[in-house]
Amino acid sequence: MKDSHPAPVESRAQDPDERRLVARCREGDPRAFRILVGRYQNRAYGLALRLLRSAPDAEEVTQDAFVRAWKGLADFRGDAAFGTWLYRIVWRRALDRAAVLKLRGLREAPLEGSPALETADEAGGRSRAGAGGLDEEAGWERLTQGLTEPQRAVITLFYYQDLSVKGIARALEMPEGTVKTHLSRARAALREQYQAVEAGGES
Amino acid sequence: MKSDHLETLLDAFGTAGLSQAHRAHARSCARCGAAIKAAEAIEAALAEPPPSAPMALVDQVMERVLLVERAKLRAQESLRTRPNGGWRRWADAIAAEPAAAVVIALAPVVLLVGIVWPETASALVVTVRDALAAWVGSAAPGVMLAKSGLEPLTASARLLLDFTLIPAIVALGFFAFPWIGESLRQYVSPRRPKAPRPR
Numbered sequence: 229m230k231d232s233h234p235a236p237v238e239s240r241a242q243d244p245d246e247r248r249l250v251a252r253c254r255e256g257d258p259r260a261f262r263i264l265v266g267r268y269q270n271r272a273y274g275l276a277l278r279l280l281r282s283a284p285d286a287e288e289v290t291q292d293a294f295v296r297a298w299k300g301l302a303d304f305r306g307d308a309a310f311g312t313w314l315y316r317i318v319w320r321r322a323l324d325r326a327a328v329l330k331l332r333g334l335r336e337a338p339l340e341g342s343p344a345l346e347t348a349d350e351a352g353g354r355s356r357a358g359a360g361g362l363d364e365e366a367g368w369e370r371l372t373q374g375l376t377e378p379q380r381a382v383i384t385l386f387y388y389q390d391l392s393v394k395g396i397a398r399a400l401e402m403p404e405g406t407v408k409t410h411l412s413r414a415r416a417a418l419r420e421q422y423q424a425v426e427a428g429g430e431s
Numbered sequence: 432m433k434s435d436h437l438e439t440l441l442d443a444f445g446t447a448g449l450s451q452a453h454r455a456h457a458r459s460c461a462r463c464g465a466a467i468k469a470a471e472a473i474e475a476a477l478a479e480p481p482p483s484a485p486m487a488l489v490d491q492v493m494e495r496v497l498l499v500e501r502a503k504l505r506a507q508e509s510l511r512t513r514p515n516g517g518w519r520r521w522a523d524a525i526a527a528e529p530a531a532a533v534v535i536a537l538a539p540v541v542l543l544v545g546i547v548w549p550e551t552a553s554a555l556v557v558t559v560r561d562a563l564a565a566w567v568g569s570a571a572p573g574v575m576l577a578k579s580g581l582e583p584l585t586a587s588a589r590l591l592l593d594f595t596l597i598p599a600i601v602a603l604g605f606f607a608f609p610w611i612g613e614s615l616r617q618y619v620s621p622r623r624p625k626a627p628r629p630r
Contacts, residue, residue, distance in 0.1 A: 258496055265489050273484035287485055294492040299499060368476055387477035408443070415470070416442040422469045 243309075250310055254301050265294050268311060271389055272318050278384045279322040279377055280329070281369065289325050293317040308398055315389070315399040319381055326377060370425070371418055379414035382407055434462040441470045534603075 252260035272293060277286035296317050297304075304313055372380055381400060385391040393411070397404045437457070440448045446467065457463040544551055 256500070258493060258500065261496060262489060262493050265492050269484040269488050269492075270480070273488065274481040277481050283482075283485075287488065290484065290488065291492050291495060295495045295499065298496045368479065368481070371473065371476060383477055387474060388480060412442045415445060415473070416438075418473045419438070419441065419466065419469045422473055423465065426465075426469070 246310055247306070250301070250304065250306065253298070254304075261298055264310065268314055269294075271311065272314055274388060275315060275318050275381070275384055276322050278368070278372070278388075279319070279380055280326060282329075285325055285329065286322075289318065289321045293321050296321070311389075312391070312395055312399045315385065315391075316401060319400055322381075323377060371421055374417055374421060375414055376410075378402070379410050379417070382410040383414045383418075386411060434460060434466070437463045438466050441466055445474060446470050 246264075249260045249264055253264065269290065273286055273290045276289040276293070277283065280286050280289065293314065297314055300317075304310070372383070375383070378400070382396055385396045385399060386393075391399065393404050393407050396402075396407045400407070402410075437449075437453055440453070449467065453463075454467070457467050544555070
């Protein structure tokens with residue numbers, strides 16, 4: 229599964245291949261953009277999914293973010309990696325979407341059949357596997373349900389997308405101190421949640 | 432070493448912030464050992480990739496990108512082939528929004544009525560106000576409305592009111608046209624390019 233995900237975004241900051249692709253996109257070459265979409269689709273979708281916890285919403289936000297990226301490539305200065313810039317768009321679109329969902333009262337009720345719902349449902353019945361009993365997405369869902377959106381974004385970008393604090397600060401347009409605070413609070417909340425689950429499982 | 436200190440370290444830096452001394456301490460301290468075990472399990476879970484993007488995502492994105500490009504090309508082509516592109520572009524933009532076109536068409540009528548027939552304009556305002564008052568009165572009987580009528584106003588105040596109506600209607604139209612336009616667009620058939628004439 230990891231194979232389908234590209235190398236960390238920051239290591240691509242000076243990637244000449246990516247620079248060429250971005251330059252071709254700015255000249256209006258859709259084939260170059262197709263390659264970029266292929267490279268970043270899983271990461272962009274993953275971030276959106278972990279922020280929104282609903283597969284259909286995550287898909288819509290991801291599509292929307294890529295289309296906006298295409299339209300906005302003229303404004304992309306190239307001083308950050310394309311991925312960092314894309315994450316910023318995904319993050320903004322996901323926040324907008326989350327606000328709309330909150331207004332509609334659908335936030336915690338993903339559509340039936342969506343992966344987010346399936347994993348949440350399966351969380352109760354599936355045998356707990358892996359390190360410390362966390363089974364991938366169900367474990368992730370269960371662990372992170374109490375986190376705020378910025379905390380989810382920060383831990384996703386830090387642990388899964390391998391971005392540094394500086395890279396996250398650029399992507400989410402936050403001061404580095406704020407990113408560190410979100411990371412620290414998220415870790416503390418996760419640890420408490422994990423230990424509570426463990427204690428519940430043992431008793 | 433205090434367990435609080437180790438937990439603060441874990442929260443700030445994760446397991447990467449632990450030294451050999453911390454780990455050695457954790458072997459003999461149940462609380463610290465549990466905290467490290469929890470942190471390691473959490474980090475492993477967080478590093479797991481979420482489900483991959485749907486198979487068709489790239490195609491769907493590219494379909495939308497191509498639509499954007501086609502619309503851009505059409506706009507460029509339309510500007511290139513038409514003389515006086517500046518004002519024609521403005522006129523086309525207005526014509527593309529049905530509500531904006533209605534507002535632009537109505538504004539001079541309102542202006543004309545206000546200037547040429549100020550009494551008629553005042554009468555229209557009174558009629559609209561009375562109708563509104565009647566509607567609100569029937570919909571919410573408990574609501575007290577001020578008595579309508581413009582008689583107490585001076586002629587200049589009436590004229591001022593008439594002129595205020597025009598920008599108000601235009602502003603209302605422009606504020607409203609994003610959604611009015613959207614709802615009306617379904618009834619407006621899209622322009623089709625003319626077929627080339629046979630030679």
